[in-house]
Amino acid sequence: MTEAGRPADNARTFAQKALARACGHESVAVGEIVDARPDVALSHDNTAPIAEIWRQFGQDRVAIPERMAVTLDHAVPAPTVRHARNHAEVRAFVAEQGVGHFFEVGRGICHQVLSEEALVLPGDVVLGSDSHTPHFGWLGAFGAGVGRSEMAVIWATGELWLRVPESIRIRLEGVLGEWVTTKDVALTLIGDLGADGALYRSVEFDGPAIAGLTLDSRAALVNMMAEMGAKNAYMAPDGAVFRTVAERLVARPGRRAGRGAEPGETVEAVAARLQSGALYPDRGAAYAAGHVLDLAGVEPRVARPHQVDDTVAVGELDSVRVDQAFIGTCTNGRLEDLGAVHRVMAGRRLARGTRMVIVPASSEVWSEALGRGWVADLVAAGAVFGTPGCGPCMGNHLGVLAPGEVCISSANRNFQGRMGDRGAEIYLASPAVVAASAIAGRIVHPREVTE
C-alpha cells in the first residue's frame, strides 16, 4: 500500500507548517529543533505534581496562565483520600495562579472537554502532559504529549524545544462497511505498521473518505495514532470541522480573542475565519512514507493482550469469555460510541456472568445520551454508568480487574496490568464489538447478536 511521491522544493508538511507558526519562523526543516510556543498547555490530575516541580523555579506567577487548561479527569470523583488531596492541591494552584481554564470533576476527559469548549482551534499547537494529546489533530491542530517537567518549563517560560518530525501520509479512500468503525481502521493500521510504525512522526491523513466520516469517528482514529508511536496526528479539516468549532465559539463569545467569536458574530463568519487559519500540507511535501487504505476493506478488529498491534479480525478469535465490558475513554466514549452501543444492546440483556461499565467522555455526551433515552435502555440491559472521565482505563478508578479476568474495552491500551491486576487480560475493540460481546458473554461480531 505504499505510494511513491516526488518531493517538491519548498513544499511543506502539516507538521512543518504548524511548528513554524508556533516558533515564529517563516519555515522550518524536518529534523530542526525549534522553541515552540504552544497555544494551549493541557494538564489534568497531574497538575499538582507539575506545580510542585514548577515551584522549584521560584516564580511568583506562571508565564502563561491564559493558555493553561486544567481538567480533573483521571480519577474522579476522588476514590481515596490521597486522590482527594491531589485534587485539592490542583484546585488551590488553579485559584492561586489564575489559570485560564479549569474543568471540575465530572466535566469529562481533557481532550474531549477542550474540543467541546472550542479551546483548541485549527492550526493550533497544543502541548499536553498526556500521551493522547495527538487527539486534537481531528480538528487540524498539532497536539503532542510531553512529560511533567516539560509542562512545568512551559508554564514558566511559555515554550519548549521540539524536533520537527518526519511525516507519514495516509490517504483514506472508500466507505466503511456496516458495523465497521474508525476504531477498526486504527487497529488495522497499527496491526499492519506496528506499535512503533509512526514512532517520532507526524501522521497526516487526507483523502476523499474523510468527508464521509463523522467528527466523532475522526477523533477516534487520530487519537489512536498515539498507539502507533506518533508524535502528533492530523486530519485535513473541512467545512464540518469549521462549522462545529464555530458554533461552539459563537456560544462562547470572547473565547480565543482575535480568532474566536466576537459578540453577535455569525457562525458563518467565524467558520470562514477558522478556515483561513487552517493549515494543510502542500502538494509534493516530503513524506517519510505514504500509505493508501481503502476503508471498504476494513473489518471489525480486536487487539489481543498485551499489545495494541497484536490484532485479528473478530471472527478469527476462538471463543473468548468476557468478564467485563468497558465503554469509554478519549478514544471511544463519545455520543456516536454510546449510540452504537445502544443500537446493539437496547432490548437485550447482558450475558450471565458478564458485567458492563460505561463512562461517558464528557458531561455533554452523558447529558445528550440521557436526553435520547439511551441511558435508561442501557441500564435496563444491565450496564452501570460512571462519572465522565477516564474511568478504569489506567487502573485508577471504578471497574478495575481481578487476576484472571478478561475485559473487552473500547479504550486504547491493553498493556499488562493497565486496568488493575497484572494477571488480567484486556482486548481492545470498537464500541459495537464491545457491546455485542457483553450480550454474548464472549467476543463476537455485532452481527451475531443483532441478526
Next chain:
Amino acid sequence: MNGPVDVGRPFRGRVFRYGDHVNTDVIFPGRYTYTKSRPEEVAPHALEDLDPTFAERVRSGDVIVAGWNWGCGSSREQAAVCLRYAGVGAVIARSFGRIFYRNALNNGLLAIVCPEAVDALEEGSEVEVDLDESLIRHGGTSFGFAPFSPAVRSMIAAGGLIEQTKRRLAAG
C-alpha cells in the same frame, strides 16, 4: 536499589535484559501515577509489573538493554524517574517511545539507541557507559552510539531540564 549514578563520567554496571515494546505501565504502574511522584516514592516500584524482583536487585550504575520501542504508552514521567532513582544509568535499546525518550534525558537517565550493543549484551554482562566518548564497553569490545546533541549534553551536565531551566530563569 541504592540511588542515582553520575552519568557525566564513565560508570559501570550489570545488564538487565528485556524485550520489545515494554510500555510505561509495566515500568511504573498507572495505579500509582496520581498518588506517588517523588523519586524516593517511585523508585521501589520500578518495573513492578514486568519484573517484580528488579527493584530489589538493581544497583547504581546498572543498565537496561531492550529491543524496539522501550517506554511506549503513557506520558508518565515516573517511568524515567523510577529507573533513574533505582540506580539505572542508561537504557540501551533499538528504539524508544518518544515521550519516554524525552523524559529520560530530561531527568539525566541516558536513553541510548545502539542496536549492536543490544545484539551483543547478555543478561548479567558487565558494561561501562562513557558519555564523553559515546561508547559502551564490554570485555574487550566497545560499541559506539550517536553522540547526543550539544543541547542535550549541556542539559545533562546541568543536572537535567529543571536545573537547566532554573539557571536560565536566574540569568534572565
